[in-house]
Amino acid sequence: MNNICDRRQLGQTALEVSTLGFGAASMGNLYQAVSNTEAQATLDKAIDLGMTLFDTSPRYGAGLSERRIGDALRPLSKEQYVLSTKVGRLLKPDATADIKQLRHGFLSPMPFDAHYDYSYSGIMRSFEDSQQRLGLAEIDILLLHDLGAYTHGDNDKHYFKQFETSGYKALDELRKHGDIKAVGLGVNEVEICERAMNIGQFDCFLLAGRYSLLEQTPLQQFLPTCEAHGASIILGGPYNSGILATGVKGNNIPYYDYEPAPQHIIDKVAKIEAVCSQYKVTLAAAALQFPLGHSAVASVIPGLGSAKRVEQTIALFNEVIPAEFWQTLKDKNLLDKDAPLPCSAKSI
Template sequence: MFKKRQIGNTNLKVSELGFGAASLGNLYKAVSNEEANCTLDAAINSNINLFDTAPRYGLGLSERRVGDALRELPSSDYVISTKVGRILTPDSKANVKELRYGFDTPMPFDAHYDYTYDGIMRSFEDSLQRLGLAEIDILLVHDIGVDTHGDKDSYYYQQLSESGYKALAELRQNGLIKAIGLGVNESEICERVMELGQWDCFLLAGRYSLLEQDSLDSFLPKCEQHGASIILGGPYNSGILATGVKGTSVPHYNYEPAPQDIIDRVSKIEDVCEQFDVPLAAAALQFPLGHSSVATVIPGMGSERRVNKTVELFYHDVPTAFWLQLKEAGLLHPDAPIPVKDAN
């Protein structure tokens, strides 16, 4: 049974290991309905209670699959998180035989950014329909910020600041959702939106990991002051902390082939892993939970086998001496809190 941690100042409590459902939107490759069902059943049977999805994941496919798996369960058994910021519209000319937005999905829709009050309200209602659920627990603003929007960042940020945040606050105040936050790959935008009002959590992918801890200098302290929890996505930094760098495959970091300095750093971390007989992926999965602001870690899990292996890695015994050795070698931020072993 996974321990649970609180989301911000809400009453929501989530398992320390959560389920990232991008893979079930057929990210890069198709996953059959049968395999998707088996994957979700394995996560439920492992007592994972947080399921994170989004309209973008397979243009609605992931939400449909997650909703189908959760619908028969008591709502108290799970926490469902989805996202706003994109509206899906029918596209009769969609080529469902090729990748669209990175997904091999049969869903004949297109996606359009919209962070306005009306856009967020419509996205919320559409997600309820696709999920087939009466409630959504956590609503996250998806992919706001410079990394996604470049020179249109100010345009979309203005939508969120002038009316979009009002929609989120209204939904929360009326009890239609329990928590609001962002789902992004950059910490800067999370700090920026704190000026708009009270956020409960930030789903941040890859920016606090075994490989990088710059968030300790600014972002994580601000989250503590703000009262916002972190849902930590991308604990493997796009795969390099799962595969390592000593095999024959090309290691990936930040969705691209890893640069040499990153490869060198991971190689040194792997050396310490070998010294303590700790799988690199186990260390990557467990490290972020050493920080009190991190409520849960949600790696992508696209198969039943992957779920079972991830649970095994999560529970792998990692001695305190391992973390201390990484610090001594200069491979962890000196102020990085390390996971504490719980006898229970």
């Protein structure tokens, strides 16, 4: 059985992170408002139940998530948590911001707008700004946020060159001087991680949704490359934007990769759900536990927006899943035959 208190080493660093971590986009009011009281209760519950890895970003609510994370962690001793935030955008005041409307997916009262900057000076400024918003002197993991064609399209080469020729030096200096303990990328695509490894040494990659119960393509090349490089994976988006949490049986539109799911994905999830029913396994539990079967994955960090959701997620994380369930998925070609299985698998 998985245990919330289990720890895994992050890359080749001295950091150890909880195998279930806290994704803090919801603390920035992702899609809907979360009150300060509810945000504090959510984070308190996660801390009380043993989570130690907390991942935030200036992007999440134009600084709101960082403020809330800092307020929750500040009373703790440093040994009680590992903090991750991101660089690559600078927040600048925006007096015209309509704080009553969704902005970049967040309903935040913070009147700021983000501007991309992957340069040396931009990363240093972003790091210092995050310290101020967090109200914390120490940040453990600094991730370059949203580099790559997935986000930047035709501007991909421009921003990649900016990071390659200038920005990486900032991350490396901060790590060498002990200001941070690990550097990495926080992205939605494998390709940019592979390109970045040619620039320098990375300790981790926060990868959203690309190695999951639905997708195992990284098994053949990317995950072995990460291990050879000395980098761990922090796996965000284990539910592939929701479809592996909700399933496809209801009347709601299932989402995959931030959009309504295409039919071939719906069909595959329906087949996985049938196997779940056969073995009385919760689909979301299988999605949450599966990535940790691979030795490159150090932690899985679903987004958590309420104390109840924290409790439910920990229950899913600790649900006992029989080994026969995983084998049946492989036999039906619903899971890559080479996929390593979670250590929680039990024979029945």
